[in-house]
Structure formats: structure tokens, C-alpha cells
Amino acid sequence: xxxxxxxxxxxxxxxxxxTSTSWIHVKGGAWDPDEAVLLHLGANIQSYVTxxxxxxxxxxxxxxxxxxxxxxxxxxxxxxxVFVNAFCHSxxxxxxxxxxxxxxxxxxxxxxxxxxxEAREFRSLRFNGHA
Numbered sequence: 001x002x003x004x005x006x007x008x009x010x011x012x013x014x015x016x017x018x019t020s021t022s023w024i025h026v027k028g029g030a031w032d033p034d035e036a037v038l039l040h041l042g043a044n045i046q047s048y049v050t051x052x053x054x055x056x057x058x059x060x061x062x063x064x065x066x067x068x069x070x071x072x073x074x075x076x077x078x079x080x081x082v083f084v085n086a087f088c089h090s091x092x093x094x095x096x097x098x099x100x101x102x103x104x105x106x107x108x109x110x111x112x113x114x115x116x117x118e119a120r121e122f123r124s125l126r127f128n129g130h131a
Contacts, residue, residue: 022067024096026085029071033082037117041070041082048122049086049113058108058127061088065109069100082115105129 023042025032033041046063053060065088073083085100088109094101103110110128115121 024069026069026071030074031072033072041115
């Protein structure tokens, strides 16, 4: 919980988030990202996603509307990654700390991305399509 609080403070001071519910740890991962991982992820995700959106000609909603679910996962049972699920709209009855909110359309309001904490790089960004 301390890691989440520190991440929220960092994001709030950078103008990237306005509430403590912007970043949500989803239970059940293979490992829990530590404070350093969360700080770097939170400080750099907007720049990466915005750059990729520009390259792909995707129009992002206002960044402050996003909420982020994250979970530490293992790739190939060895390599640690942080899976991030982002959304700018939810429907009110989700269990966001235990289940990922996935929708099948909605455009760039919804996206997923992976973060490699060892390389300090993002990859596999996927914006949703439109119905």
C-alpha cells in the first residue's frame, strides 16, 4: 500500500492524476512491483503512450480522466513485467482490485501496455478499436 501512495503522490504533483484511485493494484499477480518500479512506470507512461498515439494517429482523451490497473506478471516464468490496463470510463460496478476492466471497443479511451522494469521500457501498447 505504501508503494501505491507514493506513486499517487508523484502522479498528483506531476499533474497526471488527481485522485488516489487513479492507480489500482490488481491482486493475484506473480509478484508485487516495488516503489522504484512504480515510480519510474508512473513518471514515464504518459510520455510513451502520447508518443505512440501521435504515431498511430489516435486521439487520446484528457490524460487526467484515465485510471490504471496494474499487476506484476512473469513472462516465461522468469522475466518480470508490469501489466497495465488503462481506461478513461468505467461503469460503476467493477471490482477493480480483483478483476481487470476489459471492454472490446471504446477506442484509445481503453488501452493495455506492458512495462519491463529491468530494461525500464514500455512495450506491447494496444489501443482498443471502435465498434
